[in-house]
Every structure is written in C-alpha cells, then in structure tokens.
Amino acid sequence: MANEVNNFQEIISHCKEYGYVFQSSELYDGLSAVYDYGQMGAQLKKNLRDDWWKSMTQLHENIVGIDAAIFMHPTVWKASGHVDNFSDPMIDNKDSNKRYRVDHLIEAFAETIEKSAGDALIQEMEQLLAKDDFNGLKTLIENNKIKCSISKTSNWTEVRQFNLMFSTQIGSVAEEADTIYLRPETAQGIFVNFLNVQKTGRMKIPFGIAQTGKAFRNEIVARQFIFRMREFEQMEMQFFVRPGTQMEWYNYWKDTRKKWHESIGIPTEKLRYHDHVKLAHYADAALDIEFEFPFGWKELEGIHSRTDFDLSQHAKYSKKKIQYFDNDLNEEGKPFGNYTPFVVETSVGLDRLFLTVISLAYQEEKWTKEDGTEDSRVVMKIPAKLAPTKLAILPLLKKDGLPEIATELMKECKQHFHCFYEEKDAIGKRYRRMDAIGTPFCVTIDHQTKEDNTVTIRYRDTMTQERIPMSEVIRLVEKACNV
RNA sequence: GCGGAAGUAGCUCAUUUGGUAGAGCGAUAGCCUUCCAAGCUAUAGGUGGCCGGUUCGAGCCCGGUCUUCCGCUCCA
Numbered sequence: 001m002a003n004e005v006n007n008f009q010e011i012i013s014h015c016k017e018y019g020y021v022f023q024s025s026e027l028y029d030g031l032s033a034v035y036d037y038g039q040m041g042a043q044l045k046k047n048l049r050d051d052w053w054k055s056m057t058q059l060h061e062n063i064v065g066i067d068a069a070i071f072m073h074p075t076v077w078k079a080s081g082h083v084d085n086f087s088d089p090m091i092d093n094k095d096s097n098k099r100y101r102v103d104h105l106i107e108a109f110a111e112t113i114e115k116s117a118g119d120a121l122i123q124e125m126e127q128l129l130a131k132d133d134f135n136g137l138k139t140l141i142e143n144n145k146i147k148c149s150i151s152k153t154s155n156w157t158e159v160r161q162f163n164l165m166f167s168t169q170i171g172s173v174a175e176e177a178d179t180i181y182l183r184p185e186t187a188q189g190i191f192v193n194f195l196n197v198q199k200t201g202r203m204k205i206p207f208g209i210a211q212t213g214k215a216f217r218n219e220i221v222a223r224q225f226i227f228r229m230r231e232f233e234q235m236e237m238q239f240f241v242r243p244g245t246q247m248e249w250y251n252y253w254k255d256t257r258k259k260w261h262e263s264i265g266i267p268t269e270k271l272r273y274h275d276h277v278k279l280a281h282y283a284d285a286a287l288d289i290e291f292e293f294p295f296g297w298k299e300l301e302g303i304h305s306r307t308d309f310d311l312s313q314h315a316k317y318s319k320k321k322i323q324y325f326d327n328d329l330n331e332e333g334k335p336f337g338n339y340t341p342f343v344v345e346t347s348v349g350l351d352r353l354f355l356t357v358i359s360l361a362y363q364e365e366k367w368t369k370e371d372g373t374e375d376s377r378v379v380m381k382i383p384a385k386l387a388p389t390k391l392a393i394l395p396l397l398k399k400d401g402l403p404e405i406a407t408e409l410m411k412e413c414k415q416h417f418h419c420f421y422e423e424k425d426a427i428g429k430r431y432r433r434m435d436a437i438g439t440p441f442c443v444t445i446d447h448q449t450k451e452d453n454t455v456t457i458r459y460r461d462t463m464t465q466e467r468i469p470m471s472e473v474i475r476l477v478e479k480a481c482n483v
Numbered sequence: 484g485c486g487g488a489a490g491u492a493g494c495u496c497a498u499u500u501g502g503u504a505g506a507g508c509g510a511u512a513g514c515c516u517u518c519c520a521a522g523c524u525a526u527a528g529g530u531g532g533c534c535g536g537u538u539c540g541a542g543c544c545c546g547g548u549c550u551u552c553c554g555c556u557c558c559a
Binding site for chain 1: 485493494509511516517518521522532533548549550551556559
C-alpha cells in the first residue's frame, strides 16, 4: 500500500462528496466560516461526543454532566470580562496593515500636540465614543491628519467595532436594551451552576462538572475549514479543587486528557504540549494539547488553571456567597473550612477533534494487482468505535434468495449498531463505496451461506476477508467497536 | 480586515477572436454477473455563483456582490 497521500484540499472535497461536512447555506452561496454536518458527519461527531462524555462522567464518579442554556444573563459576561475587554472600536492602516484601537491612536496623537488642543481632541473623541459614532471618529482622525507610526501614511480603513460576541434582544420589544449575547464559551454555564450542582448532587471537592455545547465567536478571520468557525461546539469540564492543590490536578488532567486522545486513535507522535508563556487574566497556568494538522501544529484542547477568578467574579457581581465548606481535616486536625474553590479546566473543540480524526483517517492507496495493472482506492480508516456505520450487509447477487438472507441479517444487526444494506452494483464497487465512507466491516452473503450459514467478512483496512459463521457477525463487530 | 487569484452538471474539466453549453467519472432504473470501482441499455441533472452594465447578441468584456483558495494580520 504505497504512495499514501494526505492532502487537506482532498480531505475537504471528500467530506463534501460523502456527506460528512457541507458549507452552511450552500444553496445561497454559503455563509462564511459556518458549516453543517451531513448524514455521515453528524453520526461521527455524535460518536466522538459520546465517547468524551462517557470518559468524563461515567468513568469518573466525581464528575457530573450538565447542559446549560446558550442564553445567559448579560451580567455573566460583565463578570467574566468578555464585555469590557473585547468591544473596542478599531481601525486599520491599509499600507502597514497595522490595527489600532481608535482611542489609543488618538490619545497617542494628542500627546504630541499642544496641551489645550490635545485635551480638546480627547474630549471630542470621548463624546464620539460614547455615541458609538464611528464615522465621526474616522473624520476626527482624518481632520487631524493622524498617521500610522509604521507606514507614516493616513490611508485608513473605516472604523469598526470588533465585538467577539454575537448579540440579540430578548423579549418582544427591543427598546429596553435587553441585549443578550450568544455565549462565546460554555464555561460560564458551569460556573453559575456551581452551587446548584454541588448542593443537589452533594458533591465533595475535588469534583468536576462537564458539558458539551455550542459557542459562538464573531471571528475577524475564520478559515481552514472547520478548524475555526463562528459557531462551534466545545466539550469541557471544570474541575473544582482545594486552593493550593491546583497544580497537582493541572498535571493530572494534562496527562489524562492526552491519554484520552490516544485512546481514540491519535498517534502519540502527532500530539504535543504547548505551554502558554503569556497567561490570560484569569489563569495561573495554561497549556494546549496540539495536534499536527495537515496545515501544521494547532491547538486541539486547552488545559487551564483558572484559579478562583470565575467563581470570585460571579460572587462579586451577583453579591452572593459562592463558597464550599470542606470538612476534610488538615494537618492540624481541623476542617479546611470555607473557601472559594480553584478551577482546572479542560476544554476541547469537538469540531477540531472531528477534523483530527478525519485527517488521520483519510488515505489514498495505490497498488499493483497480480495481473500487473494499477489499482487504487480512497479509504477512511476511522477507528471502528467511532465509525458512523459499523457494518455493511451485501448480498453477492441480487437473486437466488441471497437478498432475503441478507435482509434477515440486517434486521437483526441494526438492533445492535448502525448498518448499511446494499444490493446494487458489483461487489467490488460496493466495497469501495464503504471504504470511502469509512465502514470498517462488510459481510457478504453468497451461495455457500445457503449451505452452511457462513458469510465472508471483509476488513476495510487490510482488504482481506475471511469466512465466519453468520451467528458470529454481531459479536465480532461489537467487540471491535468497544475497544 | 488588507493584497492577489478563482467560480461552467455531484466531481474533474472542455467550449478558437462575444453568436443562447459538451465529455469522462459519478448518480438513478433495468439487464447481465459466484468477491474488490467489469459490461450493456435507458434516464435524470446546468436561467454558466448572484445582481447590474456595454452590445443586435455575454459563460467570454466592464462594475458590484457572495463564496473559496494563497499571502499578511488577528485569534482572551
């Protein structure tokens, strides 16, 4: 099986051709950086999500799952810092491609001119900023002939507000300024439910809350297929720990999460850690688990030690006490008592994980047949436990009672896992179609089946086949899919 | 967001200087077939990304727009 190719463009085409990923609203020319999952993709994505969910909740007694709403009280985003930190008007210089915050640009200029004129300028700027008068700000910059410090030109774009968060209005009347944001991260839904879950679930620290769900970011540049989308799905878990033990848990999750990625078939050499040098305002340690995508090493999952920043902020903004009473005894034999727990977060992008699996699975194979002619196939070597369809049931011929036997087997197998039945076209063609969508097993019903109830099972990855009793099919497939 | 390039059937492409679109593969239906994209027959599928302009006439020229790709920039 030589000449394996792994080209990103081909992967994208293949995803479309076989019903994995479509561009959103393609009928209307598409919507930039938004994608839909097709009939195959939706199932693969669900299988990934289910495996993660199981690994977090079912396999950890001290982690529970929730499903928080996308809409949240607007104050949540003030407390989290999202409103204040990421909504400043910006302007670009077209010659240097340098982007400036408008207020910084004007303030810097004001310091270079006479003080009274500078003060007047800043006062004018603040009035315009308060009114969100972007045209006025542009005019102000032009009238003062403010130049870019790099290109020394005044060739500016329009002033724009780069707001990370999408917003809409709640209620039937928009006038109340009840602006609601689509969450830019799922984490806050966990933090605001910390007390609910801890009390009703009688959770003892350390414990975790897991959640999967959509998040929305109005990215300025969103490219590279489903790697960076405006609407995407996160799978994350916030682990609440006693202050001072966060590094211990940070290291535990760093290790545990990488092992999980390996458990779904990602080779170790394609994964690496990347420690953050510059930390976000809430973190005391952070790293990415990176995967070597076809376009380079990129973040797949983030592990952040978020300290008590989030819970403290929500306590402050809600004016409610968000603490935990720890009855465990410390070295002096006294309870640890009340404290605000620290948080270690694991946050993986489900769409990125999907892309990871797809780009590892996609392979073009070429070989020389026994008669000397060339042959080839495109195969998706998706691990059996993740594959959207587990088994194809194929009568060798469309007559002699073979379809009847195959249909009976189909009826039985579909109770256990996703199957696909096909009697059209030559057997080789059907095998290739199953290769293309990543079905790991095909069983073929032939004339011998009528004699002794055996079938041939054909393995996707090796293209080899063997004869097994028909009664063994379900057990064999289930075993392979639950590894 | 800035600069550059591209857009014709599901896919890959053709259509000599403007004269209202074709092929291969694929798909669907049938025939034939005893295990890796075989063969035969038939059918479906395009207002040439979209809008406008020039022209007697535009897939082809011009403008705008949308989407994609490449480079730069950004990514809490």
